[in-house]
Amino acid sequence: MATSLIPDPFQMWREALTKLEGNVNSLVTGGMDSQELMRSVHQLSNLSLGMQQAFEKAIGSYLARVNLPSRKDVSDLAAALQRVEDKLDRLLPASAAPAAPRPPRTRRPPPEEVAPAPAIESAAPAKASRRAKTATTRSRRRS
């Protein structure tokens, strides 16, 4: 059996990465208890968000001035088109061909996995009435 006594440097690197990741995560998340750190993080985040908004506003104004759509306009248009396509998909099969028949709702669990029904005395009458209601619905069910 070829058992090597020399450690595998690649495997060591992988293990070191996992360990380092865990340590950094613990260290940083441990520091989040500090209000000063959290306040700084939020300030940084607000600054970044403010800059992003200002940049987007400037780009939006420029695009409007040169009469070009923004990425948001294109996305909105694509979403609107998708909605139209979805609606067409729903309407077309109904007019072109009858809907495919659905499988019957008669499946039962495998016999060996059937467990005794839980004894819920207070809920039992409500369940019975619901079952009766369901039976009515089943007779209405479309094919």
Next chain:
Amino acid sequence: MSASTTKERPPEPGLTERLRLEVERAVQRSLKGVELFGAPPPTVGRTAKTVLHRRGTLSLYHYHATADEIYRVPLLCVMAPTNKAYILDLAPGQSLIEFLLARGYDVYMMDWNAPGDDERDLKIEDYVLDFIPDCLRRVQQDSGEDEVTLVGYCAGGMLSTIHVALTPEGPVKNLVCFTTPVDFSKMNLFRSMSDAKVFDVDKLVDSVGIIPADMVVAGFDALRPASRVAGQLRLWDNLWNDEFVKGFRMMDRWGNETLPLPGGYFRQTVKELLRGNALYEGTLRIGGRLVDLGKIKVPFLHVIAQYDHIVPPACAQPLVQRVGSRDKEEVMLPGGHVSIAAGPNAVKRMWPKLDSWLQKRST
């Protein structure tokens, strides 16, 4: 004799063999790394479905049945508003939806789109008292069945739970939650981040309206700040491995497609849930009514992930204690927040458990 009783370890490759293997992998990394740059985004969510309804941020899908005979009670899955639902339908063989269809369930899904500007004021009320009941009605109409099983993932589980607590008379027959938070005092990092002393949520919501997806992602990343970089290094290390790259890219795409959040929902989450812990304390009011988890009487299953860093077990565990159902069960499985529902461990552990629990209650 000892050789027959003890498990033999595979022989370790020698140094020459290891070097040969690493050189081969390095070559593969270079070749596949170039391919990766030009590759289109991985295809996800391929299970055949029909869009039954779409209204702004809400989409309701019906997946096409694949079994010849299905259980009577349909399933309505509710995704968390921060993420796309295709995490439950990543790829053939890695899809909870595909599994459920093959096991004979009729599956519907409430998925979310990025909210529009006109949806900036959506609140928990809108999800719990409008979107969910609307979808339940549509599922009843489409399936012809009165009873429906609600299956909620993360915040989707929380919204489903609140809905059932407020409408215990039905039509929900069973409630299943995955990694659903209830005791927000145990979400230490999110609470630190949203502390009123360091974070003015009103100022943020009033200024942006819709919370940008980047900010939502940054919030999640802050829980494990080194993991994104470590993930990229692991990707490089495994570039030779097509299966790893495929899985990584699908998960990466899902993470990058995190959704923006309506400001109203975000404000309520921060103030009432994270700061006030109102769901756990029993002081949460939705639509003017107190949310009493004890009013939930339907059969209840809660699947918790042992190594969940987003919803730690301590945050999720009180849910099963609080609900009033007699038929209730909590299952803690090894895995993280996402791997509990999608990934090899989910295929082996969670999916079969879910099937065995549902099949007895879906007839």
